[in-house]
Amino acid sequence: MKDIYILGIESSCDETSFSIVKNGVEEISTVISSQIDIHKQYGGVVPEIASRAHIKNITFVLEECLEKAQMTTDMIDAIAVTYGPGLIGSLLVGVECAKALAFLYHKPLIPVHHIAGHIYANNLVKRLEFPLISLVISGGHTELIYMDKDYSFKKLGATLDDAVGECYDKVAKVLNLEYPGGPKIDKLAKVGEATYDLPIPLNDNSYNFSFSGLKSAVINLVHNEEQRGNIINKENLARSFQDVVIKSLTKKTMRALQEYQVKNLILAGGVSANSGIREEFEKLCQENKINYTCPSLKYATDNAAMIASAGYYAYLDGRRADLTLNATSSCNLE
Amino acid sequence: MKVFYIDTSSSYLYAGISDNDILLSSVKKNLGSDMSKFTIKEVENLFKEASLESSDIDKIIVVKGPGSYTGIRIGMTFAKIMAWSLKKEIVSITSLEAMSVLETSKVIVPLIDARRGFVFAGIYENNNVIMKNQYLKLDRLQEQLASLKKEFVYIGNQNKFKLENFIEYDPDILKIIIKYEGLKGENPHTIEPEYLKLTEAEENLKGIHYDN
Missing domain, CATH: 3.30.420.40 (ATPase, nucleotide binding domain)
Known part of the structure; x- marks a missing residue:
């Protein structure tokens, strides 16, 4: 069979990224331009600033990606782009770029759901085995997905309010940790003890999650302690918080694996870089004889390689968009 | 070409x-x-x-x-x-330069609503820029135009501010x-x-x- 080269484009939040992936598994080149230093001073991503930075970067990143691959656009078989969900202004720059390339070079255009991309980040580590369950955890998402074959998704549950990464960032803010605070909480948690009592959120029989209550509990706890003149032990609070998050995530995920009789678990999304979460899943999967994969750290956060990989399977599935493809801030994976 | x-x-x-x-x-x-x-x-x-x-x-x-x-x-x-x-x-x-392409001997004032009483506008006369493109309050633009003491036309999309001497941009x-x-x-x-x-x-x- 002829080799298929997919150009992936990702711009859903604050990373401008292009990548070329061969046959869905072999990364030829990936370039990621992160805006983290721009947004740091605002304590989070400012959508309009992100959109402005994307358009500044776009041809630089594309050029570098093609040069690294020693390829030209006409050698690409199809163009895959994140069309949603995400920040609408940011997404639009990537989508317009993809449509422009598809028009200028008469190439097929493949719309890719951002979450599908995160799941396929694992395909660049190890070919996905089905059926599988994927726990997608990031700054914008917390979802449990069931897949029985390539590019077929069934959502089992999702967060009802804040995404887990969002909750990490807000807790980090109240602890005066610099944005993005998630990795800093993970680091503090390693040396802390779970001495603070926090509620396990949405401890029910659904596959849904909830993190806004936990976030409020931490914020209230910090304010109460401050009012009493007590000093917060940041390490211990980070550990107490992270333990509750892990309990909530692992409990529902392990139950889903059992109920659906699935032997493959993959983690996906930026929060899958969290070492506490990784270690606990690794341990539980070993105990329960589950094949466990998580993306390598460079593919855990937003990147276009995962979009190109997912795009390959969407391409094989015959999915195409025409030049009226639009970006959307929220859309269904199924 | x-x-x-x-x-x-x-x-x-x-x-x-x-x-x-x-x-x-x-x-x-x-x-x-x-x-x-x-x-x-x-x-x-x-x-x-x-x-x-x-x-x-x-x-x-x-x-x-x-x-x-x-x-x-x-x-x-x-x-x-x-x-x-x-x-x-x-x-x-x-966009204001594009809008200023107009056959007239009058001063041309392309303007775009920028919300909250502000506009993006410039003042052009015979291919010369009298006021460079900027973000300013409509009142302030009108003051500048009054001080010019010349005949002028506004040009823009939809006359939201109900201005006189307004030409719809086509x-x-x-x-x-x-x-x-x-x-x-x-x-x-x-x-x-x-x-x-x-x-x-x-x-x-x-x-x-x-x-x-």
Whole structure:
């Protein structure tokens, strides 16, 4: 069979990224331009600033990606782009770029759901085995997905309010940790003890999650302690918080694996870089004889390689968009 | 010389293709919030109508703003990608410059609603810039115009401020192309929108307050 080269484009939040992936598994080149230093001073991503930075970067990143691959656009078989969900202004720059390339070079255009991309980040580590369950955890998402074959998704549950990464960032803010605070909480948690009592959120029989209550509990706890003149032990609070998050995530995920009789678990999304979460899943999967994969750290956060990989399977599935493809801030994976 | 022109800075898509100062195809359409959806499809139609391939174009003129932030980025992304990938010459003009292309002996005042009583505007007379394009309060613009003591016309889309001497903008795309096609080519990597205004977050961080 002829080799298929997919150009992936990702711009859903604050990373401008292009990548070329061969046959869905072999990364030829990936370039990621992160805006983290721009947004740091605002304590989070400012959508309009992100959109402005994307358009500044776009041809630089594309050029570098093609040069690294020693390829030209006409050698690409199809163009895959994140069309949603995400920040609408940011997404639009990537989508317009993809449509422009598809028009200028008469190439097929493949719309890719951002979450599908995160799941396929694992395909660049190890070919996905089905059926599988994927726990997608990031700054914008917390979802449990069931897949029985390539590019077929069934959502089992999702967060009802804040995404887990969002909750990490807000807790980090109240602890005066610099944005993005998630990795800093993970680091503090390693040396802390779970001495603070926090509620396990949405401890029910659904596959849904909830993190806004936990976030409020931490914020209230910090304010109460401050009012009493007590000093917060940041390490211990980070550990107490992270333990509750892990309990909530692992409990529902392990139950889903059992109920659906699935032997493959993959983690996906930026929060899958969290070492506490990784270690606990690794341990539980070993105990329960589950094949466990998580993306390598460079593919855990937003990147276009995962979009190109997912795009390959969407391409094989015959999915195409025409030049009226639009970006959307929220859309269904199924 | 074959020129491709695109302006997505308002709710209207204005685009056209010319060949040696003859307009081969053009479009003027109010796409409203569907600009992102239909712009490239409309561009495809333009090329079909002109019986040209995108690679036949020698020069791209893109309107870089000010205006709708999202709108500007749609045309600009397309123009940048086209210029960079097909190695075509690209030049940018402001939306206010495009609007100032008008047959009149009066002073021309292109203006775009920028909300909260502010406008993006410039003052032009016989190809000279009397007031450079800026973000300012409408009152302040009117004061400047009064002090000029000259006859003038406003030009813009929909007369939201109910101004007298207002002309509804209906671009003569060929005239705009002829006026600006001689501009020196710019680097497609560094060409970018002209917003004329920082984002609110940047204004707050830098303590900038527009009170003029």
